[in-house]
Amino acid sequence: MTELKAKITELLFQSHEIDISKYDDDFIEKSIIRRIQHNNCNSEKEYLSFFIENKMEGALFLDSLFISYSEFFRNSLTFAVLDNLILPGILLKNSTNKKKEIRIWSAACAAGQEAYSLAMLLNEHKSAEGRMINFRIFATDYSEAQVTQAQQGQFQSIALNNLTLKRVTQWFKKRGESYIVKPELKERIDFSVFDLSCEDHSCPPNSIYGDFDIVLCANLLFYYNAEFRKKIMDKARHCLAKGGYVITGETEREIMLRYNFEEVYPQSCIFRKLGE
Ligand SMILES: C[S@@+](CC[C@H](N)C(=O)[O-])C[C@H]1O[C@@H](n2cnc3c(N)ncnc32)[C@H](O)[C@@H]1O
Numbered sequence: 001m002t003e004l005k006a007k008i009t010e011l012l013f014q015s016h017e018i019d020i021s022k023y024d025d026d027f028i029e030k031s032i033i034r035r036i037q038h039n040n041c042n043s044e045k046e047y048l049s050f051f052i053e054n055k056m057e058g059a060l061f062l063d064s065l066f067i068s069y070s071e072f073f074r075n076s077l078t079f080a081v082l083d084n085l086i087l088p089g090i091l092l093k094n095s096t097n098k099k100k101e102i103r104i105w106s107a108a109c110a111a112g113q114e115a116y117s118l119a120m121l122l123n124e125h126k127s128a129e130g131r132m133i134n135f136r137i138f139a140t141d142y143s144e145a146q147v148t149q150a151q152q153g154q155f156q157s158i159a160l161n162n163l164t165l166k167r168v169t170q171w172f173k174k175r176g177e178s179y180i181v182k183p184e185l186k187e188r189i190d191f192s193v194f195d196l197s198c199e200d201h202s203c204p205p206n207s208i209y210g211d212f213d214i215v216l217c218a219n220l221l222f223y224y225n226a227e228f229r230k231k232i233m234d235k236a237r238h239c240l241a242k243g244g245y246v247i248t249g250e251t252e253r254e255i256m257l258r259y260n261f262e263e264v265y266p267q268s269c270i271f272r273k274l275g276e
Pocket residue numbers: 066067068069070071074107108109110111114140141142143146194195196197217218219220249
């Protein structure tokens with residue numbers, strides 16, 4: 001498998017200028033096995049010949065690596081802790097420090113579900129407290145297609161399964177079989193393309209200076225190797241406001257503990273720099 005993986009890595013770099021060596025070894029191996037089975041190849045050697053002879057296989061292989069699955073309020077415990085502990089704490093701290101707005105970065109936003117979920121929560125805090133809450137969410141992804149979809153804010157009804165009827169009615173407009181996010185929920189979200197492997201910027205250029213109270217980096221770390229994960233975590237650490245939080249997916253909790261972050265509430269997937 002090591003030889004096949006190295007050969008595929010080389011071929012993909014030549015044909016697509018995409019370097020898959022930054023992905024986690026197990027993830028790449030599983031993807032290769034899936035492609036071998038899908039194409040009914042009987043050995044690694046046979047798959048390599050198939051890969052070389054079929055011009056489309058490179059693109060299809062890459063497609064199988066780009067996983068964009070997401071959900072509104074994907075991890076209910078994370079969002080409950082955010083709603084009840086973290087956001088009230090940030091609001092209090094920012095008003096004491098006279099910080100003008102809550103700044104959030106959804107660093108792999110897929111079709112925007114995570115950013116829209118947070119915008120719903122913050123708007124709900126705004127109405128519950130009967131006062132203005134200034135917030136801005138920078139939502140980025142390296143896939144242009146995902147960012148375009150996020151900006152459009154159009155979802156099939158099945159994608160709204162985690163939402164209460166109240167939220168669906170308040171924040172979506174039904175159009176045919178789809179639901180469209182209302183403009184007032186989009187108002188404070190800035191969607192843009194940003195690749196976390198970018199060497200020139202540690203935070204999305206649209207945000208100008210980072211200073212984020214929350215960085216969401218959920219369900220993408222585990223696709224990458226340790227070196228690339230560290231680069232992503234360094235970026236997140238660099239652009240966090242003092243006392244800010246990083247949020248990951250459930251399977252990434254162990255990874256965070258290795259990078260000097262502590263979980264603020266057990267199993268919440270919400271982390272703070274150790275000692276802050
Ligand atoms: C599985 S989805 C997770 C979406 C969302 N964060 C969640 O937890 O539901 C992973 C997303 O990460 C994006 N992604 C992967 N690598 C990236 C990178 N290097 N820079 C920016 N986005 C990336 C993918 O395009 C995809 O939309």
